[in-house]
Amino acid sequence: MVNLGDEFPNFKVNTTIGTIQFHEWLGDSWGILFSHPADFTPVCTTELARVANLMPEFEKRNVKVIALSCDSVESHSKWIEDIKSYGGHVADKFPYPIIADEGRDLAVQLGMLDPDERDKDGLPLTCRAVFVISPTKRLKLSILYPATTGRNFAEILRAIDSLQLTENKKVATPADWQSGGDCMVLPTLKEEEAASLFPKGISVKPLPSGKSYLRVTPQP
């Protein structure tokens, strides 16, 4: 199990592009690792195709993408043909690697097993985990979905925008924020410091408590 802020494990794994050592593969990029219960399953196929189609969005944000499923590289390579066909990019080289976690070693290490979903041999499958890793190899975000709920990758891109912004600027992003939208000044920031950091201005929302903690500023 990896907690937010922890160094993400530097595992060595077989993938559809050969053996990789995770940190070296990541280099100076951000990374997203997303897991799947099994190959040749319907929801997973839609998810992998969606991510393949969103690759320009991940690249724009300097994010390397890697998927994981508990089957062999040989099985993944056959499945990729279905994913490409479903996603409508048949002629293209598949744009990101898929980890072959046949022994479920990574699934156990990263706390990704879903006890409610089992394969034909009764072994638990991996849930739909999402891990976003920073260039410093720290875990910045993790989300777990059950096998029966496909992910919304537009939301994951939105969350990456927030992570990348708040890494450098002393703001937090409010509910349903989209890149370019107003942000919240960090509650820990003193008034004088906030005024100098956010020259575009800060508006304090009046609240029944009389406390001035809801400070809004244009995205820095």
Ligand code: BEZ
């Ligand atoms: C799917 O990808 O469709 C799926 C996989 C395992 C359990 C339920 C759904």
